Amino acid sequence: MLCGALLVGGTACAGGNGSTEAVARPAAASSSPAVERQKLAKTRFVANAGLAAGATYQWIVKPWKAGKFKKGAKGRKFALVKAGLAGAFTYNRLKAAQRNAKGDPTLAKAVAPLTAGIDKLKDLPKQLRKGDGVDSVSGSFDDIINGVKDAGKSAGAEVKDKVPSAKELAKGS
Template identity: 45%
Template sequence: MLRNSFVIISVMLLVLSGCGGGTKNRPEARPPAAGAPAAPGASAPGGYGQTATPAACPTTRQRHFVKTRFLTNAGLAAGTFRRYIYKPYRAGAFNSGAPKRKRTIVKAAAAAIFAFDQLRRAKANAQADPTLCKVLIGPIDKLTASMKDLHGKLKGGNVDSGLIGSVAGGVAGFHKDAASAGAGFKDKEPPASAVGG
């Protein structure tokens, strides 16, 4: 009974993290096209990537509960990567001959697209807050691009250890950048249904 309550609460938090707050029509979560130009407003280098120019950021908060939503989305993105991609990689679950290797890769690909969507949501929330926008848009953009590349490789059945290491470094940098903006987050376990059970 307690476990069922936890699952229901987790799903409700996930739903609430993407609800309300200023936009009625949200674009479908899709990775940007290959070779797409960089997001406008990226300029001076930040911790892991670049920061948005002050002109591209709002001067006042544009959505309700923006920081709480950001913390949820960022935590889910990082936790999903760690649980379904980084830990299996470190355990050798992607190695040739490993038990359930194909299933692990399929789950990792699903996890990468879920993490990509959570990063998209985190960016939308960061863009609605003056401080988060200035510090975090560049790092989120860079991490999102890496996650897109990783999803493409995993979807094709390829495990690129260098890319997994790069994304892991990006996640660590994202943690530091978020903490420096006063929005330090903890990794969150995604609902099992988000990555196919």
Template identity: 55%
Template sequence: MPGPIRALAALALCGTLVACVSACARSTVGRKTAVYIAVASPSPSTPAERQRLARTRFATNAGLAAGATDRWIVRPSKAGAFKKGRRGRTAALVRAHLAGTYAYHRLEAARRDSRGDPRLSKALAPLGPGIDALGSLPARLRKGDASAVKSFDDMVTKVRDTGRRAGTPVRKQHPTARQLAAG
């Protein structure tokens, strides 16, 4: 007798479990549930480490801005992709607009990162208004303004040169189209 009773108890327990799970699943449909796990994030402990990481972040963000400007704005402009009547002009302008927005945000992030290093911060301070002025350039790119291409290229070159003079060389890193769309 104990064998069948155990089987019935197990069957009843499984049935209850399935009913509870399905009821809970129905009640959470359409709601996003977030689970937060507290994990200690590694952080630099000494000022020298913080300064080194600031330079690394600066170089990465400035490199991504330089790569986006080069690949999606300057090269197509030199190839004449922005000229009226050119096949693929609309797609090139959309990509240039996305790249301009992306480059602007990466340069803003690079400027924020430079604040962690005194040399970079001091060297990049005069370029702040120029970086701020880039905010309106993506719209000018979309309209086909040729001077916007030169403005982007000049500002990115100035940021790269300033980083190099401050001891942080910046290499161009070409972002993918997915990265551009993600911002």
């Protein structure tokens, strides 16, 4: 029993020959990795959401508004492939931003209503690459990105578009 009480108190017990001796453990440092992650939650959220927003605008929304996804448009196939890659990248970064948001209570509350929308984006990159329902798919990405930006702003973490390099996009960061 003594050993159990000592464990709760922040020490460890070691028993050699049946005796119970307390081995002191140093107190946890005040800046543990968990605390740092909490402090950087908004920064990481802004970075990940910014990359998602930039990729969405550059390779999905902008070509969509320019009519690049319409049947017969010059460079349509290439634009759809890039949009599919951007969609997968966006989904990946939004999921990361969503995890980051959990580290800040205000941000977590603001982003929580967007969880279902972000999850729905999972299968949309495949549809973009195939050219299926491009208008609705592009609109879905745009709507979710705008929702994430609004949620971030309301929680004091303003998100600005940051267009990833083609290398980052292809890698999936």
